[in-house]
Amino acid sequence: MKLGSLKPVDxxxxxxxxxxxxxxxxxxxxxxxxxxxxxxxxxxxxxxxEAMDLCQDAFMKAYRELDTLKDLDRFSSWLYRIAxxxxxxxxxxxxxxxxxxxxxxxxxxxxxxxxxLAVETALQHLPEDxxxxxxxxxxxxxxxxxxxxxxxxxxxxxxxxxxxxFEKLRAILG
Amino acid sequence: MSHITEKLxxxxxxxxxxxxxxxxxxHVAECAYCREQLARFEQTLAMLKAAPDLEPPRDIVxxxxxxxxxxxxxxxxxxxxxxxxxxxxxxxxxxxxIQWRDSQVTIAFGQNIPAVDPNQxxxxxxxxxxxGHLAYLEDRQQRVESDTMATVSQIQLLARGQRTPPGD
Ligand SMILES: [Zn+2]
Numbered sequence: 001m002k003l004g005s006l007k008p009v010d011x012x013x014x015x016x017x018x019x020x021x022x023x024x025x026x027x028x029x030x031x032x033x034x035x036x037x038x039x040x041x042x043x044x045x046x047x048x049x050e051a052m053d054l055c056q057d058a059f060m061k062a063y064r065e066l067d068t069l070k071d072l073d074r075f076s077s078w079l080y081r082i083a084x085x086x087x088x089x090x091x092x093x094x095x096x097x098x099x100x101x102x103x104x105x106x107x108x109x110x111x112x113x114x115x116x117l118a119v120e121t122a123l124q125h126l127p128e129d130x131x132x133x134x135x136x137x138x139x140x141x142x143x144x145x146x147x148x149x150x151x152x153x154x155x156x157x158x159x160x161x162x163x164x165x166f167e168k169l170r171a172i173l174g
Numbered sequence: 175m176s177h178i179t180e181k182l183x184x185x186x187x188x189x190x191x192x193x194x195x196x197x198x199x200x201h202v203a204e205c206a207y208c209r210e211q212l213a214r215f216e217q218t219l220a221m222l223k224a225a226p227d228l229e230p231p232r233d234i235v236x237x238x239x240x241x242x243x244x245x246x247x248x249x250x251x252x253x254x255x256x257x258x259x260x261x262x263x264x265x266x267x268x269x270x271x272i273q274w275r276d277s278q279v280t281i282a283f284g285q286n287i288p289a290v291d292p293n294q295x296x297x298x299x300x301x302x303x304x305x306g307h308l309a310y311l312e313d314r315q316q317r318v319e320s321d322t323m324a325t326v327s328q329i330q331l332l333a334r335g336q337r338t339p340p341g342d
Binding site: 023024026027030031034035036038039042048049052055056059060063115116118119120134137138139143144159162163166169170173 | 182183184187189214215217218219221222223224225226227228229230231232233234235236238
């Protein structure tokens with residue numbers, strides 16, 4: 001059954017349920033955040049299968065460490081921070097490799113292949129910190145302050161990473 | 175106001191405080207340089223956004239381990255209630271006879287529970303005691319028999335050894 005159609009429930013309420021022992025409620029958080037986290041990781045790593053595994057690892061870690069989350073209303077930033085750590089430890093391990101692997105799409109989504117391929121290739125040519133700012137800002141619509149917390153950097157640094165990234169992307173994408 | 179270069183990103187993503195947003199809008203309307211910067215940024219943004227999100231190839235579902243007993247106990251009230259209802263129903267239909275005696279519940283299906291004779295109970299207990307004793311004695315008898323067999327075979331071996339002449 002696809003649970004994605006579930007009415008959005010307050011993250012805080014779900015987390016409280018999980019912390020009280022209703023572990024199955026964690027799957028509600030999964031349904032809600034799986035797609036954004038997966039897409040964040042795909043764009044960071046450039047490999048869809050690998051991204052799926054890393055996404056699962058990130059959620060596993062989030063589940064194990066849920067009781068360390070101090071502000072329940074900041075769950076999403078905390079989750080992105082975990083996904084960030086997961087991505088960066090993978091990127092450090094694969095230092096030097098560039099994944100831009102894109103299988104042919106189904107007919108329904110054929111139209112955007114070219115642009116998607118171009119964008120993903122372009123993203124992979126950015127330094128990891130800049131790439132992450134672009135992904136979190138443009139695709140995940142996070143606030144600059146949230147990105148600063150995830151990257152553990154000042155907002156001014158985050159913004160200059162974005163400007164530098166955009167300069168490079170403009171050169172690559174034309 | 176100077177050019178919005180420093181605040182370009184916040185202006186585009188509308189993260190400036192409302193008064194600054196209004197001021198920046200006014201400036202952009204009047205400044206060709208800032209409009210051009212903005213247009214370049216927005217063009218790149220539009221190219222990036224042409225790559226839509228992917229659907230995850232599979233749903234992640236966690237199966238959480240719980241102690242087996244916890245899972246079974248969850249069903250206990252339902253099962254107990256069902257059993258009670260069943261028992262009462264059958265009892266009302268006269269097919270079950272329930273008796274409480276000596277801290278014991280006896281449930282009989284389809285027959286009456288015969289009244290227990292106290293003498294008979296004592297007799298049964300005595301028979302059980304004697305049966306136990308008998309089993310003990312039978313066990314001892316078997317052990318003595320096997321010991322005897324072992325002793326006999328040792329004697330036979332010794333006797334054969336004595337009969338054999340040395341150097342044969
Ligand atoms: Zn200007």
